[in-house]
Amino acid sequence: MNDxxxxxxxxxxxxxxxxxxxxxxxxxxxxxxxxxxxxAIGATDDKSAFHSEHSGIDWNVIFLLMGMMMIVGVLKKTGLFEYLAIWSVKRAKARPFRVMVMLIVITAVASALLDNVTTVLLIAPVTLLVCERLALPVAPFLIAEVLASNIGGTATLVGDPPNIIIASRAGLTFNDFLVHLAPLSALLILALIALSRVLFRKSFRYDEARAAEVMELEEREAIRDPRLLVQGLIVLALVVAGFVLHPVLHYEPSIVALLGAGLLVAVSTAETGDVLSEVEWPTLAFFAGLFIMIGGLIETGVIGEVSKALAQAIGGDELGGSMLLLGASAVLSGIIDNIPYVATMAPITSDLVTAMGGSADHVLWWALALGADLGGNATAIGASANVVVLGIAERNRTPISFWQFTKYGLVVTAVTVALSAVYVWLRYFALA
Incomplete structure (x- = not known):
């Protein structure tokens, strides 16, 4: 790296x-x-930026986002999100903290079954309407949800894109992630709920008049187009099934999302132009730029040098290596997107596992997954879901600044990574 x-x-x-x-x-x-x-400086070129799977724009992420944004755009026209907003508020008795807990749990569970980006695309519109109905600040609720989406996505193979990369390289199955990471993910969600009670305490303002108004609403009256709703839900169910059956069907999530979006536009009365207007084009452009910049670091060998230094520091100490890999991955995934980071670290981790005799419990892989997934919560651009939510908030004239997100994300990341370190030590070393 001397050039x-x-x-x-x-x-x-x-x-x-x-x-x-x-x-x-x-x-x-x-x-x-x-x-x-x-x-311009030649750190990367057109072939690497637009066609390289290793260092170029991750088109799977771009088209997954675009397809799901189109599906959500059609569902918005049906009144579904208004229905869900009223339903959730009434179940929580219009108490702000209860509403936040409900949204956190729903987001975490959905992120484990779908992926975190798809989940926040579906949940964010509901949150905006809930906050509007109860006169609550939007930012704390959206931030809590995106933190929950990254924690919940840790639980399964399909929950977070880095997990798919790790599973492919390490030969891990959907059930492996459930057995090893789902229990910890559930514990971390409880920790997030406890932290949210403290971090966002000033946001839980109970407006008795607003609450009474919402409690009197009939959620079924919010549905404006029942036929379009049925069509949209059927397509969404097919898309979810496609995501879950990825290990069997071998269709990338981006292909499933695009097929679903195309099918929904074709069979429904929704205007194509109206559907495309719901796509967050600035968010997609931001991702493209970010991928190209990180690709420049990969092509010039910068990320490779950092990864090799980490590998040398680990040596043959499995416990020390697991802790270092967990901590370093959390820090680096908060600075650069966790997808290219994991793509770079996966072959290095594979070599480390082989050098250590192919550990049967895959502890180094779990350390990498936890660090990358949870570290994505640290900053506003650490994970795809973070960027998507910031784009949605900006489009709805409730912008969330980089530091507004990050000051909460850093606290949650520090606590969840620390708990993960204790979990790794207990499960794979102290009690092994």
Whole structure:
């Protein structure tokens, strides 16, 4: 990493990241500007940026988002989200903290069965309506949900994209993730609920008049187009089945989402232009820019050098290696997107596992998965779900700043990673 391009790539990435953090310019402009500079200095090129599976734009993520945004756009027209908002508020007796707990649990469970990005796309519109009905600040509820989505997604193979990469490289099954990570994920959700009671305590303002109004509403009256609702739910069920059956069907989630979106537009009365207008195009552009910038770091060998240094530090100490891998992955996944990070670390982790005799409990793989998945909560751009929620909030004129998200995300990440370290030590070493 002695050539000028490597150092230039670092300067560009750090500069773009600083602009995103400080919000001196819009994050989309910062990401696309950084991507353009990476291409201009030759840190990456068109083939790597647009066609490389290793260091280019992850089109599976882009098209998964686009397909699900289209499906959600159609469902919004039916009144489904208004129905769910009224239903959830009434079940929680319109008490703000109860509402947050309900949304956290629903988000975590759905993220384990779908994936965290799809879940926040479905839950965020409900949250916006709940907060509007009860005159509550939107940001704390959206932040709590995205934190829950990343924790819940840790539980299964399909819950978070890094888990799919790890499963493929390590030969792990859906049931392996359930047995090893689902119990911890449930514990961490309880910790998140406890933390939310403290972190967001100023947001739980109970408006008795508003609550009474909502309790008198009839949720069924919110449904505006029953036929379109039935069509949308059938397609959504097929898409969910496609996600869950990925190990059998071998269709990428992006293909399933696009097929579902195309089918729904074809069979329904929804106008194609109206559906496409619901797509968060700035969010997709931000992801594209971010992927290209990280690709520049990969192509110039920067991320590879960092990963090799980590591997050398681990050596043959399985316990120390697991803790270092967990902590380092949490830190790095908060700075760069956890998908390319895991793609880079997967072969290195595989070599470490082999060198240590192919540990039967796969502890190093679980450390990598926990660090990458939970570390994504640390900052506003650490995971795909974070960026999507920030885009939704901005579009609905309730913007969440980088630091507003990150000051809560850092606390939750520190606590959940610490609990994960204790879990790893107890399960795989102390009680093994």
């Amino acid at each position: 000028w391009q490597s150092w230039a790539a670092i300067v560009i990435f750090v500069g773009a990241y600083a602009l995103i953090i400080t919000e001196k310019i819009h994050r989309v402009a910062a990401a696309l500007g950084g991507a353009g500079l990476m291409l």
